[in-house]
Amino acid sequence: MTPPVVPANTATATTASVVPTGTAIPTLPPTGTAADAPAAPTAVPTDTPTPLPPTPTAVPLQPVDEIQLSPVVTEGLSLPLYVTHAGDGRLFVVQQEGLISIIQEGALLAEPFLDIRDRVGKDANEQGLLSLAFHPRYTQNGYFFVNYTNTAANTVVARFQVNAANPNLADPASEQILLTIEQPYANHNGGLVKFGPDGYLYIGMGDGGSQGDPQNRAQKGNDLLGKILRIDVDVAGEAPYGIPASNPFVADDGVRNEIWAVGLRNPWRFSFDRETGDLFLADVGQSQWEEVNFRPAGTPGGENYGWNRMEGSHCYQRDTCDTTGLVLPIFEYDHSQGCSVTGGYVYRGQQFPALRGNYFVADYCTGYIWRLFPMADGRWQSDSVLESGRIISSFGEDANGELYVVDHNGGVYQIQSVDD
Numbered sequence: 001m002t003p004p005v006v007p008a009n010t011a012t013a014t015t016a017s018v019v020p021t022g023t024a025i026p027t028l029p030p031t032g033t034a035a036d037a038p039a040a041p042t043a044v045p046t047d048t049p050t051p052l053p054p055t056p057t058a059v060p061l062q063p064v065d066e067i068q069l070s071p072v073v074t075e076g077l078s079l080p081l082y083v084t085h086a087g088d089g090r091l092f093v094v095q096q097e098g099l100i101s102i103i104q105e106g107a108l109l110a111e112p113f114l115d116i117r118d119r120v121g122k123d124a125n126e127q128g129l130l131s132l133a134f135h136p137r138y139t140q141n142g143y144f145f146v147n148y149t150n151t152a153a154n155t156v157v158a159r160f161q162v163n164a165a166n167p168n169l170a171d172p173a174s175e176q177i178l179l180t181i182e183q184p185y186a187n188h189n190g191g192l193v194k195f196g197p198d199g200y201l202y203i204g205m206g207d208g209g210s211q212g213d214p215q216n217r218a219q220k221g222n223d224l225l226g227k228i229l230r231i232d233v234d235v236a237g238e239a240p241y242g243i244p245a246s247n248p249f250v251a252d253d254g255v256r257n258e259i260w261a262v263g264l265r266n267p268w269r270f271s272f273d274r275e276t277g278d279l280f281l282a283d284v285g286q287s288q289w290e291e292v293n294f295r296p297a298g299t300p301g302g303e304n305y306g307w308n309r310m311e312g313s314h315c316y317q318r319d320t321c322d323t324t325g326l327v328l329p330i331f332e333y334d335h336s337q338g339c340s341v342t343g344g345y346v347y348r349g350q351q352f353p354a355l356r357g358n359y360f361v362a363d364y365c366t367g368y369i370w371r372l373f374p375m376a377d378g379r380w381q382s383d384s385v386l387e388s389g390r391i392i393s394s395f396g397e398d399a400n401g402e403l404y405v406v407d408h409n410g411g412v413y414q415i416q417s418v419d420d
Contacts, residue, residue, distance in 0.1 A: 061356065061357065062354070063358060063371060063373035063381060063383065064354055064355055064358050064371055064385060064417060065383065065385065066385055066386065066417075066418045067355070067360075067369065067371075067385045067386050067415055067416065067417060067418065068386070068415075068416050068417075068418055069386070069388060069390070069405055069413035069414070069415065069416070070413060070414045070416050071411060071412075071413055072091070072103060072106060072404065072411075072412045072413060072414055073093075073103055073106075073107075073108045073411065073412045074410065074411040074412075075108075075410070076101075076108045076410075077093060077095060077101065077108070077410045077411065077412070078095050078096075078097060078099070078410065079095055079096035079097060079128070079408060079410070080093050080094065080095050080096075080393065080394075080406050080407070080408065080410065080411075080412065081094050081095065081096050081128070081129070081130060081131070081191075081393045081394055081406065081408065082094035082130070082131045082132060082192075082393075082394045082396065082406060083103075083394065083396030083404050083406050083412055084132055084133070084134070084396055084397065085134070085396075085397070085398045085399045086134045086138055086144075086399075087134065087138060087139060087399055088399060089104070089105070089398075089399065090102050090103065090104050090168075091103040091104075091396070091398060091404070091412065092113060092132060092134075093108075093406070093412060094129055094130070094131060094132050094146075095129065096122060096128035096129060096130075097117055097120065097122055097128060097129070098115065098116045098117035098118075098119070098120035098122075098128065098129045098148070099112045099114070099115055099117065099129070100112060100113045100114040100129070100132060100146075100170070101113060102168055103412065104168075109168060111168070111169065113168060113169060113170050114146075114160065114170040114172060115172060116129065116146075116148070116172055116175075119148075119150055119151065119175075120148050120149065120150065120151075121149050121150050121151040121152065121153055122149070123153065123186065124153075124186035124187060125187070126186065126187045126188065126189050126191075127149040127153060127186060127189060128148065128149060129146060129147075129148040130146075130147045130148060130149070130189065130190075130191030130192070131146065131147045131191050131192045131193050131194075132144060132145070132146050132193070133145045133146075133193040133194050133195055133201065134195075135195070135233070136195055136199055138162075141161075142161045142162040143159055143160070143161060143233075144159070144160055144161075144162070144170070145157065145158065145159050145160075145178075145193050145201060145233070146158055146160065146193065147190075147191050147192065147193045147203065149183070149189055150180070153183055153186060154180055154181060154182050154183050155179075155180065155181040155183055155189055155190075155191075155205070156177055156179070156180050157177070157178045157179040157180075157193060157203055158175050158176060158177045158178060159174075159175070159176045159178060159240060160172070160174050160175055160176075161174040176239075176240065178231070178233070178239065178240060178241045179203075179231075179241065181205065181224055181225070183208060183209065183225075184208045184209060184210070184215070184225075185208055185209025185210045186209060187206070187209040187210075187266075188206030188207050188208060188209040188210075188265065188266040189205075189206050189209075189266075190203075190204035190205040190206040190264075190266060190267055190268065191204060191206075191268060192204040192267070192268065192269055192270060194270065194271070194272070196230070196272055196277075196279075197272055197274075197277040197297070198244075200230050200231065200232055200233075200244055201230070201231050201232075201233050202228055202229065202230050202260065202270075203228070203229040203230075203231070204228055204264075204267040204268070204269075204270060205224055205225050205226065205227050205228070205229060205264075205267075206225065206226065206264070206265065206266035206267070206268075206284075207225050207226035207264065207265050207266065207307065207308070208225040208226070211286065211287075212286060212308055212316070212317065213226065213265065213307065213308040216308065218262060218263050218264055218265065218307045218308055219262060219263060219304075219307075219308070219309075221249065221252070221254050221255030221256065221259070221262070222255065222256060223256070224256055224258065224259070226262065226263065226264050226265065226307065227259050227260070227261060227262050227264060228259075228260045228261040228264065228267060228270075228281070229258040229259060229260060230244060230247055230258065230259075230260035230301070231243065231244070231258055232244050243257040243258060246300070246301075247259070247260060247301065248260065248300055248301040248302030249302065260301045260302075261281075261301060261302065261303045261304070261305065262303070262304050262305070263303075263304040263305040263306045263307050263309075263310075263326070264281075264283050264305050264307055265283055265284060265285065265286065265307040265308070265311075266283065266284040267281055267282065267283050267284075268282065268283075268284050268340075268341075268342065268343065269282055269342055269343035269344070269394055269395065270282060270343050271343060271344065271345045271346070271395075271397070273297075273345075273346040273348070273359075274346075274348050274397070274401060275346070275348045276296075276297050276346075277297030277298070278294065278295070278296050278297050278346075279294065279295045279296075279297075279299070280292060280293070280294055280343060280344075280345075280346070280359055280361075281293040281294070281295070281305070281343065282341045282342065282343025282344075282361060283305060283307065283329075283341070284340050284341055285311050285312060285335075285340075285341070286308075286311050286316065287311075287335070288311055288312075288314070288334055288335055289311045289312030289313075289314055289332050289333070289334055289335075290312070290332060290333050290334075290335075290338060290339075290340065290341035290363065291311075291312040291313075291329035291331065291332045291341065292329055292330055292331040292332070292341065292343060292359075292361055292372065293305055293327055293328075293329050293330065294329075294330045294380070295327070303327045304325055304326050304327065305326065305327050306323070306326040306327070306328070309321050309322075309323075309326070310323065310326060310328070312329055312332040313328045313329055313332060330372065330379075330380040331361065331370070331372055331380055331382050333363070333370075337363065337366060337368060338363025338364070338365050338366040338368055339363065339364065339365035339366075340363065340364040340365060341361065341362075341363060341364070342361065342362045342363065342364050342392045342393065342394060342395065343361055343395070344359065344360040344361045344362065344395035344403070345359065345360065345395050345396075345397050345403050346358065346359045347359075347360065347401065347403050347415070348401035349398075349400055349401035349402040349403065350400065350401070351400075351402055351416075352415075352416055352417040353417075354417040354419050355403075355415070355417050357373075358371045358372070358373060359371060359372040359373075360372075360385075360395060360403065360415065362388070362392040362395070362405070363392070364391060364392055364393060364408070365391070366387070367387060367388040367389050367390040367391065367392055368384055368386075368387055368388070369384070369385055369386040369387075369388055369392070369405075370382050370383060370384050370385065371383060371385045388405070390405060390407040390409070390411070390413070391407055391408040391409050392405055392406065392407065392408070393406050393407070393408035394406040395415075396412075402414060402415075403415040
């Protein structure tokens with residue numbers, strides 16, 4: 001049965017009934033009824049995953065001045081939103097209407113990896129199947145996680161399993177819902193799920209929508225909207241949903257323990273530098289400013305990124321404002337250059353040495369791509385490296401650290417240097 005919808009400020013970890021198939025690996029434990037569903041998770045230390053020690057931020061050899069996009073697949077995809085990998089040579093493309101497809105050896109496979117169109121709602125532009133994250137031990141347990149809006153327009157974070165007999169096919173009946181969050185409006189759903197270098201699952205949640213965050217949800221500690229959440233999906237028990245004991249607010253009764261960071265409008269895409277563990281967090285702006293934020297590896301969480309007091313590094317709808325305790329962006333641009341930031345990745349691949357250490361970010365509307373480069377004084381240098389003409393819904397990274405751009409109109413392109 002489907003778990004009850006949980007309001008954003010009272011969400012509890014619940015599970016959905018799993019239909020055994022005999023092919024999924026490993027076999028899921030039996031799921032209880034709604035009456036047996038666990039209460040809100042408590043902060044209990046777990047032995048796994050073990051957080052990695054901080055790694056000094058790497059300084060790239062040089063900033064890149066120009067890039068190019070090479071087509072990988074330009075036909076057969078409908079409204080692609082994300083691309084990622086499962087630790088091998090395949091690319092998995094998330095399509096907004098509820099499909100995940102596989103690109104293998106440069107070709108789009110005819111049969112989708114996962115089809116959950118029967119439970120995905122897409123009545124508005126920012127709804128649908130929004131992202132995918134493979135468990136760090138996917139090759140052992142076959143688990144992966146998705147974020148989607150359901151037919152009631154609410155956010156669902158769920159776990160699925162691969163078919164044991166076919167690595168290119170997932171089992172749609174294996175769904176186990178971790179979290180359902182009520183959405184008050186149709187926009188600003190956030191949508192990204194991503195495993196951090198510490199092995200925990202990070203979840204990006206928008207402020208719930210409308211304009212200007214009218215209920216001030218991004219700043220409310222008892223509300224999951226307008227936040228980055230961090231949960232442990234490897235806890236023992238009925239629900240794969242625990243609170244890491246190192247989460248920043250576990251000792252604060254006024255703040256939901258899942259919360260890792262607050263003050264976000266719509267953190268559509270963020271990434272961790274695979275070499276350093278540094279966090280790059282892009283937050284879509286309201287009417288004037290788009291931004292990218294940065295936190296070095298080892299930061300303990302608890303940051304406030306300022307929304308709705310700030311839009312970028314500017315006071316929002318007021319002449320002055322108190323910025324004490326706020327994290328301000330390392331990069332921003334106004335709406336003369338675009339309308340919606342799409343966060344990217346630091347290039348750590350081997351194919352194009354000239355790109356190493358450069359972080360790439362784009363605008364959804366104009367297709368402009370910038371690169372950010374850290375300077376010795378701690379500031380970041382930014383330059384436009386391509387006017388792509390694409391509707392860039394996401395960046396992606398493969399198992400080798402090569403980077404890709406997703407065109408919402410139906411294409412996946414590899415980022416390449418011009419000189420190499």
